[in-house]
Amino acid sequence: MANHLLNTFCPRIDFDSYEDFAENFRIDVPENFNFAYDVVDEWARVEPDKRALLWCDDHDNERTFTFTDISRLSNRMANSFSAMGIGKGDVVMCILRRRWEYWVTAVALCKIGATIIPATLQLTKKDIVYRAQSAHVKAMVCVDDDYVCGEVEKALPESPSIESVIVAGGTREGWTSYESLLEEGSEDWVRPAGDKATKNSDIMLIYFTSGTTGMAKAVCHSFVHPLGHIITAKYWQQVQEDRLHMSVSDSGWAKFGWGKIYGQWICGATVFAYDMDKFVPAKLLQKIQDYKLTTFCAPPTMYRFMLQEDVERYDLSSVANFATAGEPLNAEVTLAWERLTGKKIREGFGQTEGPVLLATFPWIEPRPGSMGKPSPLFNIRLLDENGNEMDDGEEGAICVTKLKEAYPPGLFVGYFQDPKRTAETVGGEYYNLHDMAWRDSDGYYFFIGRNDDVIKCSGYRIGPFEVESALVEHPAVVEAAVTAAPDPVRGMVVKASIILAKGWEPSDDLVKELQNHVKKTTAPYKYPRIVEFVDELPKTVGGKIKRREIRNADGIEG
């Protein structure tokens, strides 16, 4: 029964051209849409043996889950979570790497109507406390990992809202075993009705993501969010029903939502998950070859790392479509990839705040350096700081406009319990992404850079203020400015310009010490890979650090 679900949500799914698609694609959002019942359980009902997930790791473990398996296991977990007192609107944070339990947990919480916070394994105690306190986290579900569980245990005394800690993939003293919860939970679960049913406006998911100032912001997605990813999966990644799709991402990132669950399952594709201990480019290439993946997506940095291997040695001919997003893809990379594999890489663009916004859709010939054209779900415009629309060839900020006319399905609905910031950001006519771009006369968009201080490095989004705060906690540092600096492999890296305290001298040892200090104080991926000791920092009259000046001196526009 091909495309059974897509046809339910979209009046039309086949198009003749990009123009036809841009004009006529539509999603009809059902009332009280719930991904767990309306997608997972629905596939289990109509095609019980349909494969949902093929999972493997670095230790010869491999498991296949059908939609029926995910449906039953999530029923069990929903019952166990409920027995632990987790109900509709409660918040559960998951640090599960790419373990299969993540999928079961996400679906179970969706069934209950609870809110999930996916988080990366690199979080420190401080990050966990901050998230637990600001979102009133009631339970933690974590992978059995000494670092992860250790940081959570350190965070518990300052996180009084956390009532339960659950460990997956092992057992630990003081932690409830995930396996035992699965065993104990009944497989009978009835979709709640009335007040207990989820509404489209309820919060399904919160991502914490870096901004320019302060700690990470809590970006809220409603229960409608998964539908927005139909565009991401079907028309950008071009996933195929019953074929394997792989997106490389830890479950803590929005990229996981983009590539490993929502749109893929709505399209009936099988998610391929490789729960790697560490990213080893050769092993990833081997998996693509061995499992004959049909569609593949990874951040540009991973393609750059793979290109340092002997790519020609691998048979990647099963892959019909390669995609990328997360940071700009250099033209040289896409050209080198095409030379070696015969396929171009299709770039997409978006943020944690929504599904794919611009992409090289199927009818569009990829242009090196371009991220493609707008998704039909969004009224994308390039605007100047006064909200005026820019012409072809002119630089403007990418904005999602006409929010008041029709709020696009999949776009975030605000910041958790922060109505002021929500109103300022998405409460008006348009949402400004603060990403600068220009458009050519054929309608292709080209990324220029951020017009704020947020750093994109190796596909990560890093707020300079968090790193500066970590640095000034060290006695050697009087002041620090954190900016992006270009890097051939990682795109950008974090650079710290530091004024030392009296009595401290620049040295390689001190650089290492400061880097390790940041790794311990804030998530390790944020540490400055370049450290420069300076006598003074460029400042405004008001004393604010002019990060832009440092960036420009390093050759970065904007």
Ligand SMILES: CC(=O)SCCNC(=O)CCNC(=O)[C@H](O)C(C)(C)COP(=O)(O)OP(=O)(O)OC[C@H]1O[C@@H](n2cnc3c(N)ncnc32)[C@H](O)[C@@H]1OP(=O)(O)O
């Ligand atoms: C569209 C989107 O949303 S994109 C998706 C979101 N982003 C991503 O998925 C990120 C993609 N990028 C990556 O995964 C990585 O950068 C990779 C795999 C490409 C490269 O990985 P690595 O170079 O090994 O590390 P990474 O960039 O994560 O940096 C983390 C650093 O902290 C270190 N580190 C990691 N965990 C810890 C820890 N618990 N304690 C101390 N140090 C740690 C790492 O060793 C690394 O330091 P090093 O380079 O000095 O060895």
